[in-house]
Amino acid sequence: MLREAFYWLHKATTRAGWFQAFHLVLFSMCRLLPVPLAIERIRIVALRSKESDTMKVMKDARNALELIRDSDRRRFQRIRRNVGWIVFGAWKNFGFYSPFARVCGLRSRPRPDDEQVAAVFFACLLVHESTHGLLERKRFSYTSKNRIRLERICLAEEQRFLSRFPKEKPAVQKLLRKKSTTTDPGIASFHSAQ
Numbered sequence: 001m002l003r004e005a006f007y008w009l010h011k012a013t014t015r016a017g018w019f020q021a022f023h024l025v026l027f028s029m030c031r032l033l034p035v036p037l038a039i040e041r042i043r044i045v046a047l048r049s050k051e052s053d054t055m056k057v058m059k060d061a062r063n064a065l066e067l068i069r070d071s072d073r074r075r076f077q078r079i080r081r082n083v084g085w086i087v088f089g090a091w092k093n094f095g096f097y098s099p100f101a102r103v104c105g106l107r108s109r110p111r112p113d114d115e116q117v118a119a120v121f122f123a124c125l126l127v128h129e130s131t132h133g134l135l136e137r138k139r140f141s142y143t144s145k146n147r148i149r150l151e152r153i154c155l156a157e158e159q160r161f162l163s164r165f166p167k168e169k170p171a172v173q174k175l176l177r178k179k180s181t182t183t184d185p186g187i188a189s190f191h192s193a194q
């Protein structure tokens, strides 16, 4: 109860909370885009990219979701529950999660050339960001004080999932370490492979 009250107080009084409300409005407009791809009711769109790139990321998203669905039912259910939209774009960070809009933003680049590595890479990001979704649902607000603790939980989930793919792990790990150090207080959470 106290956590719930703190959560909404934090959302109402911080810039991050207002940005998340803005995301809800902004990403609602994605509904106007021509028929986005939907996999198990998770809609996937790519913003500002060439058609060929769009095809690639759509395929990556499909492969990543199918990989999680076929290898890890529990984490897949978490994604289904917490992610309504996957939005690819030229984001500053690898990924972010915006709770009101239930949007998982993923950066379309770098994209590994190897399809299986790409699938595992994007799957790891989805596992990470959907764990942020779960924590938001449990009303753990993403504040400067608990940021590191929450990131550790998400990172541990991402790494546990990655350990299922020993062949792809070194290449994916290398990519995940190329983290972006920029931060944007408007976004609920950042993928920051620490």
Ligand SMILES: [Zn+2]
Pocket: 128, 132, 151, 154, 189, 190, 191, 192
């Ligand atoms: Zn994160």
